[in-house]
Amino acid sequence: xxRIMLGHGSGGRLMHQLIKExxxxxxxxxxxxxxxxxxxxxxxxxxxxxxxxxxxxxxIFFPGGDIGGLSVNGTVNDLAMVGAKPLYISAGxxxxxxxPMDSLRRVLVSMAxxxxxxxxxxxxxxxxxxxxxxxxxxxxxxSGIGAIRHxxxxxxxxxxxxxxxxxxxxxxxxxxxxxxERNGLSFDPPVLSDTAALGGLVEAMLGFEKDxxxxxxxxxxxxxxxxxxxxSECGLPVILNEESLPVPGGVRGACDILGxxxxxxxxxxxxxxxxxxxxxxxxxGVMRKHEHGSATAVIGVIGAADPGRKGMVLLRTAIGGTRxxxxxxxEQLPRIC
Amino acid sequence: xxRIMLGHGSGGRLMHQLIKExxxxxxxxxxxxxxxxxxxxxxxxxxxxxxxxxxxxxxIFFPGGDIGGLSVNGTVNDLAMVGAKPLYISAGxxxxxxxPMDSLRRVLVSMAxxxxxxxxxxxxxxxxxxxxxxxxxxxxxxSGIGAIRHxxxxxxxxxxxxxxxxxxxxxxxxxxxxxxERNGLSFDPPVLSDTAALGGLVEAMLGFEKDxxxxxxxxxxxxxxxxxxxxSECGLPVILNEESLPVPGGVRGACDILGxxxxxxxxxxxxxxxxxxxxxxxxxGVMRKHEHGSATAVIGVIGAADPGRKGMVLLRTAIGGTRxxxxxxxEQLPRIC
Numbered sequence: 002x003x004r005i006m007l008g009h010g011s012g013g014r015l016m017h018q019l020i021k022e023x024x025x026x027x028x029x030x031x032x033x034x035x036x037x038x039x040x041x042x043x044x045x046x047x048x049x050x051x052x053x054x055x056x057x058x059x060x061i062f063f064p065g066g067d068i069g070g071l072s073v074n075g076t077v078n079d080l081a082m083v084g085a086k087p088l089y090i091s092a093g094x095x096x097x098x099x100x101p102m103d104s105l106r107r108v109l110v111s112m113a114x115x116x117x118x119x120x121x122x123x124x125x126x127x128x129x130x131x132x133x134x135x136x137x138x139x140x141x142x143x144s145g146i147g148a149i150r151h152x153x154x155x156x157x158x159x160x161x162x163x164x165x166x167x168x169x170x171x172x173x174x175x176x177x178x179x180x181x182e183r184n185g186l187s188f189d190p191p192v193l194s195d196t197a198a199l200g201g202l203v204e205a206m207l208g209f210e211k212d213x214x215x216x217x218x219x220x221x222x223x224x225x226x227x228x229x230x231x232x233s234e235c236g237l238p239v240i241l242n243e244e245s246l247p248v249p250g251g252v253r254g255a256c257d258i259l260g261x262x263x264x265x266x267x268x269x270x271x272x273x274x275x276x277x278x279x280x281x282x283x284x285x286g287v288m289r290k291h292e293h294g295s296a297t298a299v300i301g302v303i304g305a306a307d308p309g310r311k312g313m314v315l316l317r318t319a320i321g322g323t324r325x326x327x328x329x330x331x332e333q334l335p336r337i338c
Numbered sequence: 339x340x341r342i343m344l345g346h347g348s349g350g351r352l353m354h355q356l357i358k359e360x361x362x363x364x365x366x367x368x369x370x371x372x373x374x375x376x377x378x379x380x381x382x383x384x385x386x387x388x389x390x391x392x393x394x395x396x397x398i399f400f401p402g403g404d405i406g407g408l409s410v411n412g413t414v415n416d417l418a419m420v421g422a423k424p425l426y427i428s429a430g431x432x433x434x435x436x437x438p439m440d441s442l443r444r445v446l447v448s449m450a451x452x453x454x455x456x457x458x459x460x461x462x463x464x465x466x467x468x469x470x471x472x473x474x475x476x477x478x479x480x481s482g483i484g485a486i487r488h489x490x491x492x493x494x495x496x497x498x499x500x501x502x503x504x505x506x507x508x509x510x511x512x513x514x515x516x517x518x519e520r521n522g523l524s525f526d527p528p529v530l531s532d533t534a535a536l537g538g539l540v541e542a543m544l545g546f547e548k549d550x551x552x553x554x555x556x557x558x559x560x561x562x563x564x565x566x567x568x569x570s571e572c573g574l575p576v577i578l579n580e581e582s583l584p585v586p587g588g589v590r591g592a593c594d595i596l597g598x599x600x601x602x603x604x605x606x607x608x609x610x611x612x613x614x615x616x617x618x619x620x621x622x623g624v625m626r627k628h629e630h631g632s633a634t635a636v637i638g639v640i641g642a643a644d645p646g647r648k649g650m651v652l653l654r655t656a657i658g659g660t661r662x663x664x665x666x667x668x669e670q671l672p673r674i675c
Contacts, residue, residue, distance in 0.1 A: 005437040010467025027446035028460040037461035045384035053428035091390035093479045100342040109364035123365040124374035130347025137472035142430045144481035
């Protein structure tokens with residue numbers, strides 16, 4: 002492959018290859034993390050989380066949200082996923098000549114509102130303008146920094162056989178909302194993006210159980226790709242119960258029409274967590290009391306170390322079969338975030 | 339004005355208006371800083387600098403550099419300008435479908451090389467792909483964090499009448515290099531971009547004189563716009579000697595041909611500093627010994643508080659006249675960084 006394809010931005014296998022084979026090695030890294038954990042030596046003993054994301058979602062306004070709020074929430078969530086308290090956000094705009102000032106104002110107001118809700122401050126920024134036809138309305142990069150809570154150690158290395166897999170909400174809403182807007186479809190009731198900041202939910206979770214093993218937000222590539230990443234990193238199988246997966250009726254219907262699989266659709270307001278088995282159910286109870294966790298479900302378990310199933314994601318289907326879940330290959334929904 | 343124009347990205351008056359009237363107020367800020375200084379409360383007593391920049395330079399390869407190295411150096415410099423030791427960089431890519439993989443590799447290698455040279459690490463990243471015709475090859479956002487040195491207090495509030503203004507190198511090289519590549523012009527000797535990381539130079543400067551008042555790198559909008567920013571912020575006049583301004587012959591010639599003013603051309607490897615008068619000459623001597631400060635010159639002085647000249651930049655011309663220097667109005671060189 003000698004040219005970049007849309008699939009290189011999908012969050013799936015092609016993107017992982019691109020990053021693993023080209024980007025990360027160029028920077029002397031094994032993998033380019035969503036959030037880096039830095040310090041404590043350079044920062045007076047403090048550990049800092051640092052993350053970046055560019056948002057190119059099309060269209061920029063969609064049911065349940067817009068690129069502005071999305072760009073704040075997404076970056077807040079990347080910080081929250083590594084156990085950090087999200088604190089500060091930067092905003093880098095690449096705007097196409099001719100972009101309506103009204104739309105810019107709407108996007109800015111949405112960013113500001115999302116920041117207030119998430120308890121973070123937008124503190125630095127940059128604005129670039131490109132000639133008409135050399136961009137697409139507006140692209141937003143947000144980067145974020147947060148302070149890692151003391152006594153929190155998250156990571157694939159903490160995952161043990163028998164641990165439970167929890168999801169904090171229903172699947173597929175964001176991707177279907179954007180897709181329906183893009184294709185001029187409407188559903189009744191409408192499917193709304195789940196875009197939300199999860200810092201508060203994570204705080205409640207870590208307050209109840211500080212030994213959570215790992216958290217990830219299943220954005221591009223969806224729940225399937227994120228679980229496959231976790232399974233690969235910890236070298237253990239993840240076994241899912243299809244019947245426990247919370248897929249709303251609207252998403253199910255849209256997926257039937259559009260030929261999509263909910264497991265691969267981007268989400269922007271839910272998280273996956275691998276947690277100790279003893280407290281999984283009570284932790285789920287704590288999460289259900291939270292605004293962004295009301296549909297929390299225990300959806301699976303980490304299997305025993307077994308060379309034949311190392312790093313696999315296995316879906317136990319409703320009729321008793323087992324389906325092997327892989328990363329998203331190629332491109333299902335371009336420019337979803 | 340109800341639509342974004344190219345001039346909104348120029349670094350000049352239009353961009354300042356856009357940010358001051360729309361972006362900053364939306365985020366509850368007076369102005370959106372190039373680098374924010376954060377802490378110490380949230381970070382165990384440490385003060386942290388945080389900055390972001392998106393790079394949309396066209397063409398991406400130009401004499402003396404490319405978008406990759408530029409994106410690292412520019413962000414390192416924003417950190418250095420607030421007295422921070424640059425430490426970590428994020429990389430957010432927005433790539434157009436069909437972009438040659440070879441060019442991507444070249445850009446990545448350039449970023450990695452610049453990071454090594456600047457002593458920073460690229461630790462987190464993000465890759466998005468947009469459809470052909472909805473971008474322009476590659477846009478790169480880099481954000482950066484650094485630790486602020488103890489005992490350093492930079493800012494317009496520290497500037498006093500009588501302070502000297504120092505520039506660390508010659509003017510206009512970056513802008514002319516990009517412009518010549520864009521227009522298929524070549525000069526003999528060629529004018530090369532000055533893109534460079536200034537962390538080391540700043541370290542040497544602060545090591546010699548910790549009471550430096552303020553530093554800025556004159557990128558978009560050039561030396562004129564940056565000095566006008568400093569003058570406005572401190573409310574004192576800046577008085578420049580035209581004869582001390584180091585403009586290389588090649589830049590002078592190119593400006594004659596292209597109808598440009600060197601004072602408004604973007605630079606990517608020099609800094610302006612306002613410094614105490616007593617040590618200005620010896621500090622300039624220290625800077626001249628540094629790789630990126632060999633052409634350092636004292637170019638002006640901060641005038642006395644005077645209601646009639648408050649916040650003005652005045653250029654004493656070679657023939658004894660005085661010219662009032664304002665910010666760049668509109669757009670001189672779009673997509674220069």
